[in-house]
Amino acid sequence: MKTMKPLLRSLFIPTMLLLGACGCCEEVVVPPPPPPPPAAPVVLPGLGDVFYDFDRSELRADAVGQLKTNADWIAANTANNVTIEGHCDERGTSEYNLALGERRANSARDYIVNLGVAPARLKTVSFGEEKPFALGHTEEAWAQNRRAHFVAE
Amino acid sequence: MIQFFRGFVSGIFAMLFCLVFSPLYLSAAEGQEYIAIRKEGTGNIALVLDKLDAKGRKETRFAEILDATMHDGLDFTRLFSLISPPLNVKDNTDRKNVVINFPALTSVGAEVYAGGVVTMKSDMIILDMKVYEAAGSKLLLNKTYTGTEADLRSVGHAFCADLVELLTGKKSVFGSKIVFISNKTGFKEIYECDFDGYGVEQLTNSKSISMNPTLSPDGKNLAYIDFTSGRPTLYIRSLNGGRIAAVGKSSVSIDPGWRNNNEVAATLSFDGNQEIYLVNSDGTLSRRVTNGKSIDISPTFSPDGSKMAFVSSRNGLPQIFIQDLASGQVKRLTFSGRYNTQPSWSPAGDKIVYTTWEKGGEINIFTINADGSGLVQLTQRSGENKSPSWSPDGEMIVFSSNRLGKEKLYVMNLKGGNERLLLQVDGEQTQPSWSLFR
Structure with a gap:
């Protein structure tokens, strides 16, 4: 308690001065007590999407680097579990794409588990063609939509 | 009254x-x-x-x-x-x-x-x-x-x-219903209308994504996929009592099809693989039907329930196969077309209607006899034509098409003639399924 007193005094005096200053010219505004420092915003460097070829759920060579980054992030952020969403482009039929999306999510999960991430921290789900990232009807848009999307929870 | x-x-x-x-x-x-x-x-x-x-x-x-x-x-x-x-x-x-x-x-x-x-x-x-x-x-x-x-x-x-x-000498379409998906509210919800598009009613209001609604042959139960839980889950809803069973064991559920009034088949992946299971209408599992590492989806049954047509990627791109439920024997039905999905078995049992995604981007509707003979193309040069479903008398097929831009529901006869718009409502309508009243 003794150590708290100078601290409290040092807070109290400027506060009262401030209140007094405010009171001179306008309505008294009681400042709210200083909020507790907010939890550091969840910065998610590293968690990125990986992309797939048309009608394929096997990982491409260019997915490996991103999956390693994702695995490192998951290892470092033990407070967060991760859902891997499988997505497809709009072509073909929606039921088949729902199945294909799940296989994409599973192939990404299996790779990360092989890198040492506990399976219990990973969930997979498919959205098929229902939630495209890019809205165009070109190969460029489709390529961005054939993806496994990592979401921290 | x-x-x-x-x-x-x-x-x-x-x-x-x-x-x-x-x-x-x-x-x-x-x-x-x-x-x-x-x-x-x-x-x-x-x-x-x-x-x-x-x-x-x-x-x-x-x-x-x-x-x-x-x-x-x-x-x-x-x-x-x-x-x-x-x-x-x-x-x-x-x-x-x-x-x-x-x-x-x-x-x-x-x-x-x-x-x-x-x-x-x-x-x-x-x-x-x-x-x-x-x-x-x-x-x-x-x-x-x-x-x-x-x-x-x-x-x-x-x-x-x-x-x-x-x-x-055959039962007619009168009194039958069509269930379908519409995004009129901004969400994909399930609706129903009469056989002729009259009396549209909204059946779900989950403000999520609903897919593949299908009525049991007696019209008492509606099976469908919905994302309310965060993942595609199979629901079986009693239309009289409103009781809803969720088949929650699965991680992903896909495209249900009724075998009879008490059993609906769907793809469930809770054991790691995407397999077709038979599920009782109360949501309990009856038994597994397929067993393989490939995609197996979209079950549809012969009228007597003894055979199941379904889509499988076991040979690479999706093709339609028929499995005999008693013996487990499987034979490939479709050989023409590289991407064949969405099979629906005719009420008379003789034909299966399905869609082919063609190289040029069109999706067209075909019928084929259950023995693999008699392939007939029903749509052409009209964009993407999807989700064909038979009328209960087997005389018509309802399907969705984007031929005029937005996806809308159409009906046609078995030769692909008499194509016409089924209903005029806002938004896009997809995945129609015609009731059977078998």
Whole structure:
């Protein structure tokens, strides 16, 4: 308690001065007590999407680097579990794409588990063609939509 | 009473009501005889549907509504050539004894004549219908249909159903329902409408994503996929009690198809692989049907439930296969087309309709015999045509198409002819499924 007193005094005096200053010219505004420092915003460097070829759920060579980054992030952020969403482009039929999306999510999960991430921290789900990232009807848009999307929870 | 008649069972109930409480003089033997006389594939039945007789202001108004209902209903089936009645079709000089002028009917090419009278008894509307064969002036049907003003559409369609069954020997579309997906509200929700697009009603309001609705053959249960839980989950909803069973063991559920009134099949992946399972209508698992590492989806069953057609990627790109449920034997059905999905087994059991995604980007609808012969292309040069589903009489197919931009529902006959828009509502409509009432 003794150590708290100078601290409290040092807070109290400027506060009262401030209140007094405010009171001179306008309505008294009681400042709210200083909020507790907010939890550091969840910065998610590293968690990125990986992309797939048309009608394929096997990982491409260019997915490996991103999956390693994702695995490192998951290892470092033990407070967060991760859902891997499988997505497809709009072509073909929606039921088949729902199945294909799940296989994409599973192939990404299996790779990360092989890198040492506990399976219990990973969930997979498919959205098929229902939630495209890019809205165009070109190969460029489709390529961005054939993806496994990592979401921290 | 009016409340009772409304809703899903109204059509069926009205028909039962008429059957139970009305004098019935349907001569099955004569109907069979008539069917036998008509040669297979001789085209539409030339029908004179005469203006209904009615006395009194109310009666006349109801008669006009019934005239339009029956005309539009019979026209929708495309089974008839509707001929305007000749002016002298009835000799009304003797009011009590209306005489039909059969020579006048045959002279305009009519094969069948249907006419009737509308009367009222307290609040009940009574429709007395008579159907004659024009050439032989033989009475084929004499039947009374009864209902309140709220049931007029059901009353008119009950007669249409009898007429079609009498003349074709097959059950008709009247009273059947179509369930489908619409994004009108901004979310993909499930809706239903009558066979002709009339009476659209919203069935789900999950504000999530709903997919692949399908009614059990008896129309009592609706199976569908919904993302409310965060993942695609199979739901089985009782339409009478509103009880909803979620098949929650799975991580992902895909595209249900009913085997019979008590069992629905769907792809579930809770054991790691995407396999087709049979699920009881209370949501409990019955048994696993497929066993493999590939994608196996979209089960559809032969009418006796002994065989299942489904989509599998076991050979690479998706093709349609047929599995015998007792022996487990599987044979490939489709060899033409690189990407064949969305099979639906016909109510008669002879054909399977499905879609092919073509190289140029079109998706087209085909039918094939269940033995793999007789491939027929039903759509062409009209964008993406998807999710074909048979009418309960097997005479029509409902499907979605983006031929005019937005995805809308269309119906067509088995040769791909008579394509027309089913309903005009906002947004995009997809994944139609026609009820069976087997």
